[in-house]
Amino acid sequence: MEIKEFIEKFAEAIEVEDASALTAQTAFHDLEEWSSLSVMLLIAFFDEEFEKEVAEKQIREAVTIQDLYNLVTA
Amino acid sequence: MTSPFSLEGKTIIVTGASSGIGRQCAISCSHMGAKVMCIGRNEQRLQDTLAHLAGDGHAAYSYDLSQTHGIAGLVADIVAAHGKLDGLLCAAGIERTAPIKLLTVQDYAEIMQVNTFSAFELARHATAMKHFNRGGAVVLIASITATIARTGTAAYSASKGALISAARVMAAELAKRQIRVNCISPGTILTPLMQNALAQMSDEDRARRVAGFPLGLGEPADVANAAVYLLSEASRWVTGQNLIVDGGFTIQ
Ligand SMILES: NC(=O)c1ccc[n+]([C@@H]2O[C@H](COP(=O)([O-])OP(=O)(O)OC[C@H]3O[C@@H](n4cnc5c(N)ncnc54)[C@H](O)[C@@H]3O)[C@@H](O)[C@H]2O)c1
Numbered sequence: 001m002e003i004k005e006f007i008e009k010f011a012e013a014i015e016v017e018d019a020s021a022l023t024a025q026t027a028f029h030d031l032e033e034w035s036s037l038s039v040m041l042l043i044a045f046f047d048e049e050f051e052k053e054v055a056e057k058q059i060r061e062a063v064t065i066q067d068l069y070n071l072v073t074a
Numbered sequence: 075m076t077s078p079f080s081l082e083g084k085t086i087i088v089t090g091a092s093s094g095i096g097r098q099c100a101i102s103c104s105h106m107g108a109k110v111m112c113i114g115r116n117e118q119r120l121q122d123t124l125a126h127l128a129g130d131g132h133a134a135y136s137y138d139l140s141q142t143h144g145i146a147g148l149v150a151d152i153v154a155a156h157g158k159l160d161g162l163l164c165a166a167g168i169e170r171t172a173p174i175k176l177l178t179v180q181d182y183a184e185i186m187q188v189n190t191f192s193a194f195e196l197a198r199h200a201t202a203m204k205h206f207n208r209g210g211a212v213v214l215i216a217s218i219t220a221t222i223a224r225t226g227t228a229a230y231s232a233s234k235g236a237l238i239s240a241a242r243v244m245a246a247e248l249a250k251r252q253i254r255v256n257c258i259s260p261g262t263i264l265t266p267l268m269q270n271a272l273a274q275m276s277d278e279d280r281a282r283r284v285a286g287f288p289l290g291l292g293e294p295a296d297v298a299n300a301a302v303y304l305l306s307e308a309s310r311w312v313t314g315q316n317l318i319v320d321g322g323f324t325i326q
Contacts, residue, residue: 015175036279037173037226044176060276 001049006069013045014038024066046072078308082107084210086161086305087152087200089139089192092119094265095215096165097126098294099301103163104128106302111152111159113137114166131156139166139192140184149199160210161305162200164193167215167233169267171226182229189233197244201253209252213304214241215297216257218320234259238316245314254313256304261320263292289321296321 001009003024011019016033028034039059046054050072062068076082086103090096092114100110104127112134114120120134133156137148153159167189170181193214200206219227220234238257245255262268262283272280284291300319303309318324 035225036276037171040172040176040226056274 001073003066003069007065009045009049010042010065010068014041022065024064024069026065027063028065028068029063042068079302079306080107081161081302081306084160084305085109085111085156085158086163087111087113087149087159087196088163088165089113089196090164090166090215091123091134092116094165094267095260095263095294095297096163097123098298099163099165100132101126101128102295102298102302103161103305104132106306108161108305109156111135111156113139113148115139139196140187142187142191142195145192145195146199149196149202149205153205158207159200159205160207161212162196162210163213163215163301163305164196165215166192169227169230169271171230171271173226174228177229182232185229186233186236189230190236193237194240197255201244201248203251206251206253209307209310211253211305211309212241212244212248212255213301214238214255214257215301216259216316218259218261218318218324220259221316221318222324241316242314249313254304254309256309256313257316258297258300258304259316259318259320260297261287261292261318261323263294263297265294286326287321287323288326292319292321 007022008019011022014033039056042059043054046052052072054071058071081103086108088096088100088110091100091112100112100123104110109131112120112123115138117136120136124132124134170185197212214237216234216237219231220238241255241257297319300317
């Protein structure tokens with residue numbers, strides 16, 4: 001999956017309505033839509049889409065959307 | 075003068091007695107003189123609770139309350155072995171935090187099965203005329219999440235809200251036999267389970283949670299003392315209520 005598509009799916013997963021403002025360099029923890037429950041939504045998304053088990057801690061430590069992308073495509 | 079809070083001579087079923095709030099309720103009831111019938115899943119931990127009870131005549135029954143079909147038999151066994159009941163306290167419960175997007179009907183059903191339907195089935199059979207003494211009391215442990223919106227708790231909150239609604243109706247139906255039914259809605263109580271949950275939160279989330287409680291977080295004994303009140307003669311004119319025990323969380 002290309003990063004562009006990843007960003008769109010990421011936006012859908014955590015329910016960001018306007019994905020056009022997002023880039024690979026966006027610090028996702030600062031997004032208005034980000035909440036403590038978003039971690040669970042992302043874990044479910046990674047599991048469904050990539051069949052990857054990602055730990056909460058890894059998501060907390062990631063900074064940008066690119067970091068998340070690297071987690072699941074590495 | 076004997077204390078109006080005494081539970082002397084009463085036989086009380088306590089579910090969830092192997093851990094946390096239920097365990098403390100069992101211990102506190104025993105200290106107030108009750109004979110306690112402890113229900114939980116883990117036999118070993120139930121034995122540990124038994125070892126901490128004051129007085130004698132107590133018993134432990136390990137039973138998975140999600141198996142609601144067997145509850146009638148369980149109650150009958152307890153009454154056959156220990157005599158008629160004077161109280162039922164339901165503290166067994168599970169929590170599953172997830173945003174509504176991830177909660178399936180299956181999740182709602184599983185949580186309701188343990189938190190709600192098992193309590194209804196216990197209340198139904200325990201309060202049967204042949205099993206329950208006149209003047210007895212039922213206490214269901216609900217939660218403040220039944221009345222406030224804490225994100226991630228839709229299924230849990232629904233399971234607890236149903237207890238509060240049904241308790242009012244049960245109270246009205248059972249009043250003619252002088253049986254009272256009440257709920258307790260605790261705020262965040264430092265049980266092993268909750269300490270675990272708090273440990274997993276980010277520092278920011280944890281600080282925010284703790285800051286919501288003007289009197290700080292609660293202890294299991296804070297809930298157990300409220301339960302003793304609702305199980306004793308001290309509350310003889312109180313029924314169908316939801317007693318909030320939350321260190322002031324919901325007044326703000
Ligand atoms: N800890 C809190 O902050 C808090 C706040 C509000 C309400 N509550 C409620 O108080 C009750 C006790 O919570 P706790 O914090 O002591 O939790 P806990 O996990 O320490 O104890 C739960 C108890 O329920 C029993 N249980 C769970 N599923 C069962 C099943 N299928 N069959 C039989 N027993 C089962 C367990 O054996 C255990 O004894 C729960 O109903 C919970 O929803 C807790």
